[in-house]
Structures are given as C-alpha cells and as structure tokens.
Amino acid sequence: xxxxxxxKTYRLHLMVCAGTSCVSNxxxxxxxxxxxxxxxxxxxxxxxxxxxxxxxxxxKGPILVVQPGNVFYQQLAVKxxxxxxxxxxxxxxxxxxxxxxxxxxxxxxxxxxxxPFFNQQVLIALRNRGxxxxxxxxxxxxxxxxxALAKVLTSMTPVEVIKEITASGLRGRxxxxxxxxxxxxxxxxxxxxxxxxxxxxxxxxxxxxxxxxDRSIVESDPHSVIEGMIIGAYAIGAHQGYVYIRKEYPxxxxxxxxxxxxxxxxxxxxxNILESNHSFDIEIHRGAGAFVCGESTALMAxxxxxxxxxxxxxxxxxxxxxxxxxxxxxxxxxxxxxPVIINKGAKWFTSIxxxxxxxxxxxxxxxxxxxxxxxxxxxxxxxxxxxxITLREIIYNIGGGIEGGKxxxxxxxxxxxxxxxxxxxxxxxxxxxxxxxxxxxxxSGGMIVGDEETCMVDMAKYFISFLQEExxxxxxxxxxxxxxxxxxxxxxxxxxxxxxxxEALNDLSKLMIQSSLCALGQSAPNPVLTSIKYFPEEYxxxxxxxxxxxxxxxxxxEMDIVPExxxxxxxxxxxxxxxxxxxxxxxxxxxxxSKCIKCDVCYSLCKFNAIKKS
Amino acid sequence: xxxxxxxxxxxxxEQARKTTSIREGGEFRAKVNVHMGTCGIAAGARxxxxxxxxxxxxxxxxxxxxxxxxxxxLCSQEPMVTVEVAGQAPVKYVNLTEKKIQKIFEKHVLGGxxxxxxxLGIGSEKTDY
Numbered sequence: 001x002x003x004x005x006x007x008k009t010y011r012l013h014l015m016v017c018a019g020t021s022c023v024s025n026x027x028x029x030x031x032x033x034x035x036x037x038x039x040x041x042x043x044x045x046x047x048x049x050x051x052x053x054x055x056x057x058x059x060k061g062p063i064l065v066v067q068p069g070n071v072f073y074q075q076l077a078v079k080x081x082x083x084x085x086x087x088x089x090x091x092x093x094x095x096x097x098x099x100x101x102x103x104x105x106x107x108x109x110x111x112x113x114x115x116p117f118f119n120q121q122v123l124i125a126l127r128n129r130g131x132x133x134x135x136x137x138x139x140x141x142x143x144x145x146x147x148a149l150a151k152v153l154t155s156m157t158p159v160e161v162i163k164e165i166t167a168s169g170l171r172g173r174x175x176x177x178x179x180x181x182x183x184x185x186x187x188x189x190x191x192x193x194x195x196x197x198x199x200x201x202x203x204x205x206x207x208x209x210x211x212x213x214d215r216s217i218v219e220s221d222p223h224s225v226i227e228g229m230i231i232g233a234y235a236i237g238a239h240q241g242y243v244y245i246r247k248e249y250p251x252x253x254x255x256x257x258x259x260x261x262x263x264x265x266x267x268x269x270x271x272n273i274l275e276s277n278h279s280f281d282i283e284i285h286r287g288a289g290a291f292v293c294g295e296s297t298a299l300m301a302x303x304x305x306x307x308x309x310x311x312x313x314x315x316x317x318x319x320x321x322x323x324x325x326x327x328x329x330x331x332x333x334x335x336x337x338x339p340v341i342i343n344k345g346a347k348w349f350t351s352i353x354x355x356x357x358x359x360x361x362x363x364x365x366x367x368x369x370x371x372x373x374x375x376x377x378x379x380x381x382x383x384x385x386x387x388x389i390t391l392r393e394i395i396y397n398i399g400g401g402i403e404g405g406k407x408x409x410x411x412x413x414x415x416x417x418x419x420x421x422x423x424x425x426x427x428x429x430x431x432x433x434x435x436x437x438x439x440x441x442x443x444s445g446g447m448i449v450g451d452e453e454t455c456m457v458d459m460a461k462y463f464i465s466f467l468q469e470e471x472x473x474x475x476x477x478x479x480x481x482x483x484x485x486x487x488x489x490x491x492x493x494x495x496x497x498x499x500x501x502x503e504a505l506n507d508l509s510k511l512m513i514q515s516s517l518c519a520l521g522q523s524a525p526n527p528v529l530t531s532i533k534y535f536p537e538e539y540x541x542x543x544x545x546x547x548x549x550x551x552x553x554x555x556x557x558e559m560d561i562v563p564e565x566x567x568x569x570x571x572x573x574x575x576x577x578x579x580x581x582x583x584x585x586x587x588x589x590x591x592x593x594s595k596c597i598k599c600d601v602c603y604s605l606c607k608f609n610a611i612k613k614s
Numbered sequence: 615x616x617x618x619x620x621x622x623x624x625x626x627x628e629q630a631r632k633t634t635s636i637r638e639g640g641e642f643r644a645k646v647n648v649h650m651g652t653c654g655i656a657a658g659a660r661x662x663x664x665x666x667x668x669x670x671x672x673x674x675x676x677x678x679x680x681x682x683x684x685x686x687x688l689c690s691q692e693p694m695v696t697v698e699v700a701g702q703a704p705v706k707y708v709n710l711t712e713k714k715i716q717k718i719f720e721k722h723v724l725g726g727x728x729x730x731x732x733x734l735g736i737g738s739e740k741t742d743y
Contacts, residue, residue, distance in 0.1 A: 009632075009633070009667055010633070010667075011663070011681070013634075013636060015637070045664070046663065048633075067636060067637040067639075068637070068639055068679055068681070069639075070639060090655075091652070091655070091684055092681065092682030092683040092684055093683070131637050132634070138629075139630065142627055142631045142633075142634040144627070147623070147627075150620045266618045268618065270617075274618060274623070275619050275620070
C-alpha cells in the first residue's frame, strides 16, 4: 500500500445533504455557493465541504449539518449562503433563523441530536448517514467499515457466520420477513450437495410508491451493502453477486458503481480478498422499473434476460434460483445490517426488538427497521426505529403529528399491497407479526399517513389501480381479479355503487389470495380488505348515501359557501377557473353548482373557512 | 493500487480518522476557541486561527476541538483565545501573536500548563457548543 500524503486538518466540516430529495431542492447549487463564499473569505484551507447521502429529514431540505457541534441548518437557499458563511463559519455566531423550530414552538433547536425527529431513532442500517462522503471508501473505513469482513475472513468459518446471523434473528427487510440465517444455510447446503456454483443477489428494486429506504441506503452508504454481500457470499460459498437496481435511481446507481470500483481497487472485491481464499465480485444489473421484478423469481428471470414474470415457488430459489443454481436474495437493508451484527454480535442485536428468537428464528422481530414516512405528516423523511416501537410514537413523536393540526385517520404500511390501520390500532407495536395479524404488513417500509381529508375508498382505488397496472398478467386471478376490483371501486367513487359490491370485493379478495401465483396477487387485496374492515361506514356512505365524507370523490360532494362566515372578500370569485362564484363586495357569495368543477381552488384559498364540502 | 492486507485496512482507518473523527463529537482533550468578532478579525484573529490549524496539522494531534465564536467583549485586547483543557477551567489569552499562540498550544493545550504571562484570567462567557 503506497503511503498517502499527510491528511489535512480542517476546523469545520460542512455536511451538505446530497440525497435525491435535497438535490431536487437545489442542494448542489447550495454547495457551489458555499465553495464560492468560502473562497471569497479565504477559508478554503480551514473549512471542508462534504457531500453526504440522505440526512433523513427530507421535509426540511436542503439540509446542512456543521461539524463539530452537529449544528443543523434547514431549508437553505442560495441567497442565504453569504450571510451564513460570514456569520457562522467566519465569525462563529450561529444563525438561528436557519435552524429547526418544532411546530407550535418558538425557540429553535440548534443541535441535531436535540431535535425530536432524530433523537428517538436507533441507527444500524443508517449508521453512517450524514457522517461520510459515500464516494470515499476511506470515510467508510474510518467509521469501522470492512472490519467485520476482516473479522469473518480471519477468525470465523462460514458455518459460524451463518450461526451468528441465525442467532441474531435478522429477518428479511424487503417485506417477507424470512430469517436471513435460515436462507443462507439452505442455500449453502443446496450448493454443497449438488457441488454447484451459487449466487448472492441484492434486491434494490424498490418499487413501492412513496418508499425510498433502499435508495437512500445505497446513496448514502453503498459500502455497507457491499460489505454485507461479501460476508454473505463467504458464508454461502458464492463467488459472484448481483445487485438488481432500478434504472429510475440514477444517483444510487452512480454511487454504487463508484463504490464497487473502489472496493475492487482495494482488493476487497476480486480474487483472494484480504489475502484469504475467498474470491467474490459484484455486478450491477439495472432493472427497467417493473414493480413485479421486486418478487424474487421475477427478479431472477429478469436477471437472466428473460421477461420479468414470477413462477410458482414450490421450488425455492435458494435451491433452484438464478440459472437454476442455488441463489440467496436479500434486500438492501438486510445486507446493510450484516456487518454490524458480525461486529457487535448476535446477542447485542437481539437486545433490540420484540419476541424471542433463541429457538425459533420466526419467534420475534429483532433489530431496527427503516421507514419512509410520507403523507399528511409534518416531518416527512427517512427514519430508522427499533422494532416494537408503536405507530403512535412514530407518527406523533418522530413524525411531529398531522400536517395543519388536522385529525389522524389512517396509516398505510407495507407499500401498495399493505393495509390501512385506523386510529384505534395506533398503539400496535411495529414488528413483522403484529402488522400481519392486523391485516397489513411490514413490507419494505413505506408508511403513508392519511388525515380526515383522506377518502378510504379513493385510497384503496389508488393502490388497486397501481397494482393492476403492475400485474405481470401471467396468472388469471391477479390479472382479472385486479381489473374487476378496480372497476367496482371506480363505480363506487363515481356514485354508482350498489348493494352487493362489498360482498363482491370480499369474494374476489379471497379468490385472489388463494389462487394467485406470486405475492403480488396474494397480497394485492390488502388495501381493499383493510379499508372495508376498519372503515366500513365510509363504503356505506359512498354506496348508499352517495356521499364522500372526506370530500375527495368529486361526484359525491358539493361545494357550498356558509353565508354567516363569508365576508365577501371576492378572493374565491376572482380565482374560480369556472366562473362559478358570484357575489358583491362585502356580501356573502354563492356558488353556481351547475358550473362548479370541484377543483378545490376556492376551498384552499378561503381564509375564513366559509367554503364547505357537503 | 496493491491489494489490501488486514493490517493495511487498520492503517487506512487510522489515517482517515485523523480527518473524519471531528465529525463524531467524540472525546476531545482540549477545546480552543478563537474569538472572531469584527474586532478580533481586524486585530489579526484570522492569523491566529491559521497558526493553530498549522500546529494541529504539524503535531498530528486530532483530539483537539478548534472552534470560533463572536466577540468576547474585550475588544481592546484582541486577538483573544479561550483554551479549555478537558476537566479544567477555561483560560482566556489576550493580545495574541502567532508566536504567542504557538507557545500556548505547546505548553497549555498539549502540556496542560497555563502560560500565565499571556493569560487574562480564568473563566469564560457562555459559548454555543
């Protein structure tokens, strides 16, 4: 190893979030402005700018964290930078106006660790978020990266590695919750028995709407996934790995490519890794963005260059997977957990989470789970929480409650084929089994919150419409079942629902669950079933009263102006695109219902709450 | 680049940590705070800061927290620095030059002995960190 030049010392490190969300909020321009201002003040030898992966608090992007001190600045604009550089970085005065202030409070919180969004999280998969430059392998190594690999290669046999992972109770983070250790063992065994080459695969084909956990891990810490895969390959006896990542994630692909290149340069991928007998390399395969390719057999078919459709799974992929060889598929987050378990031990890992996995790997949910928190919630973003935390703690403590002080209605977990959970289940612990028992599922970690203005029938329709488009069409129950379901839901939301629709939906669901080929069709009815189970009155109002209580289904409500509340400010009349509002100045206005197109412009503009949906 | 051995990995880690450990808010043996108000900068605080960075780099010590803060209120005696060795009371130094700060860095920051002839007194105003 050649000697490196002496490391330069900087007194300040500016950790600029360069995750997809912040980049779309112009964080690259912020970075350019910082470089310019720092140069202007001749501070370039004192201050280092570090582009990091997703910080997590996406609602407040673009984000800048100043180290040392962990000072958190949010929602920065290019015009703010000259002031910030002069005040804080040159003169040492923290700038309060760029800090985070919790809703309903007045005092800003300067330090990241004191912000409720952050201080209740437990970071394992996201351990390096915001602390490293994902394009520098040395940054990852500085944080203890690749020490687990060294430990495994120098002091553990493959069987010992598998035992450790099994004992940790690590279950598949892609949604299935299958114990990783059991999978690895079966795969190793199948390969040894037949004397065949085996493969490890990383599933980065995150297709759920509103979910961005895997993307963020790959973007912010690609080496954690690579290290996990090398360890997995050693345990299973594989020499080739694949990362199946969707093409819609250009930034994640770029970071992963750079990381793989660096790992190869250091000899951490390739022949005889760290002078051991273990040789392994990784290839990236870009998926074309089909939701069904997240399913293991469809993913492997796509990897082989065939059409991405699933097959029946009575033959497991761990035995006959990619090119009919034993293949071990785990998702991004699962792989990212592996190095930490090796370093800190299974015993430590099992101290976090629920249940008991000593004798039964299905006996509990251990460790943490990453969720992307979205919907009608104040603190949208990426979070990692210990298993067993309640939905209420996530939504109110970390998520900061419902946007605009509105009332909570539902939380949807598990992606499009997960389910809706009502307010009375908010104290449900978040783990694999509790969520499944309630009719939803952990899924890969999407969490969408709905408020009083969310229509359950409309939400169910949205997810069924998504799934219907993404169904591969190979098996009839899924292909036709989803079409029938969508037709019924569309009819209901247009005011043409009829007696027997609920029963038809329930029957269709049962049929699809029992007879669909893969998990897509088997779990697709979840949004319909849970919305019927927990919100039956909303279906009844739509079908029998022809009303949408949330005011979402346009055919089922009317706009009205409450005369007592309307001061006649004319704002609604001036902005109505249909010219449906009439009235004189300082006198209550009236909506002409025959002209109203229900665009909600007046509803969102009225400052006096005078416009009602009925 | 040649392939790594297990020992190399450890070497890279130690080397890289010299730059990155400052991000993790670990244990620092001393905190050096340069007062960088307009008055401080006019009196030469920028050069004091540069001299300190040079010292840290040359001595290869990475557990020293170098920070800056605004005017301490005693503008006539700038440039000023507050040195706080872990577990000891903070000490303010006034009317500094690059030479003086070098001595303070060696004797007080690294050696733990207060350089009395440059010191104003013991104690500190409240700082942000």
